[in-house]
Amino acid sequence: MRNDVIDLSRAVPPIVPALEATLAKSIGERLSRSDAGGLLRTNRPRGTEDDRRTGAEWIAQRLAFTPDIDRMIVTNGTLNVLFLLLNQLVGKSGTLLTEEMTYPNMQALSGILGFNIKGIPLDGDGLNPNAFEDLCRKIDTPKVLYTIPTVQNPTAIVMPPKRRVEIATIARKYNVLIIEDDAQALMVEEAGAPIATLAPELTWYVMGLAKTVVMGMRVAFLMTPRAEDAGALMSKFGKMSMWFVAALQAELAQAFVANRVAYEATINIRKIAAARRRIVADILQRPELAKGPLGLHVWVPTRADARDLATEALAAGVLVRPGIQFAAEPVLSEAMHGLRVSYCETRKEDDLRRGLAILAKIISA
The missing domain is CATH 3.40.640.10 (Type I PLP-dependent aspartate aminotransferase-like (Major domain))
Known part of the structure; x- marks a missing residue:
């Protein structure tokens, strides 16, 4: 895999600065007992x-x-x-x-x-x-x-x-x-x-x-x-x-x-994820993706074979996961024609926008 790939494959939460700031303090308090x-x-x-x-x-x-x-x-x-x-x-x-x-x-x-x-x-x-x-x-x-x-x-x-x-x-x-x-x-x-x-x-x-x-x-x-x-x-x-x-x-x-840091982190993660999901919906021109309950990823149905789209995206520097990678049984079904796009792995919003722009061109083509 190339070194400059923009990773939209992992459904992980964004980094919350407040949690990072309290990490050393929390460790110190525990170890000083x-x-x-x-x-x-x-x-x-x-x-x-x-x-x-x-x-x-x-x-x-x-x-x-x-x-x-x-x-x-x-x-x-x-x-x-x-x-x-x-x-x-x-x-x-x-x-x-x-x-x-x-x-x-x-x-x-x-x-x-x-x-x-x-x-x-x-x-x-x-x-x-x-x-x-x-x-x-x-x-x-x-x-x-x-x-x-x-x-x-x-x-x-x-x-x-x-x-x-x-x-x-x-x-x-x-x-x-x-x-x-x-x-x-x-x-x-x-x-x-x-x-x-x-x-x-x-x-x-x-x-x-x-x-x-x-x-x-x-x-x-x-x-x-x-x-x-x-x-x-x-x-x-x-x-x-x-x-x-x-x-x-x-x-x-x-x-x-x-100390309530975990609860506050979850609230902040929701806010960041909501803003990023709106970016996904806007750049992919899929307004429906901005609606409904929140999460760390969206599902983007595709007309073309999602495996081919994911391969093309990777060659262009964007990593996403096609539906077949989530198959319970090793059989491709109609439901699997889609891509899971995760939007919180990249720390820089500019990288997210750039990756989505590449993906949007591939999907629309």
Whole structure:
């Protein structure tokens, strides 16, 4: 890849100056404590009580209640917790159901862990409930649904409340466990209630800090359906330290939530993202992209093969991701004719404008 590429491929939050300014102070305060040596010398399987309390407080913004910390597990990022859950809940004999386009690492996880994936068609409101129920009828193996109902990846769809109720009802009817990934949910001020509040006995709810606070904060929070479910997960993976949250990261997460820096960062990220999304809509001449719920990326449908457009864009110095890269199954469908364009990775607005201008010419041609 050429060195001067403008990266519009990664859905990461913009840098918030106020957070950067408090970083050194927050670290200093934590390390100056009399017990700092002990804090940083021990592993944190599941997270300390304070870690889990921080996680419960953070996800309470979406749940409208603060979960008991016995239901909480704090991990070294979302990918780690997904690895644990897919191993535990799906396994080699199971089938994972998910949107036909989804988190790109799902294919890799399927190859490592050995489970099958079945993609569910999407419509304008997200995961199609009729197609979901049809698959539930046909599949006999243990079933798990992985879904991103709020700012879906890559389509940026926010599932409306009625659709969430439909999905929860079908899952309960067929006893389908749900992994709900709410990575960008705090970007949306009035998203629908999480599915975890509609089918709490079935849902494993995941939210990290990487998308709405700072990308390098490798801390993710998992709320299990019941306290005993957290215990079962720990009994299987409790000694495998590769997924433990790093002590310093956990301490920073505690500090940023306690001093409100994390909350303020999310508000500022929304403002920057909203301004940048308007730039995307203007330069691509797609006014509809400026409307609706906010996120860190937009989905741009294309008439031409998105793979060819992405290849041409890269040759011109712009990196974007075509829909096929998000495929749940390695099959190109009509829905995948589009590009995911992320607009907060580039620190300089001029670079964003220049990259979008190049992309606009390629798409229109």
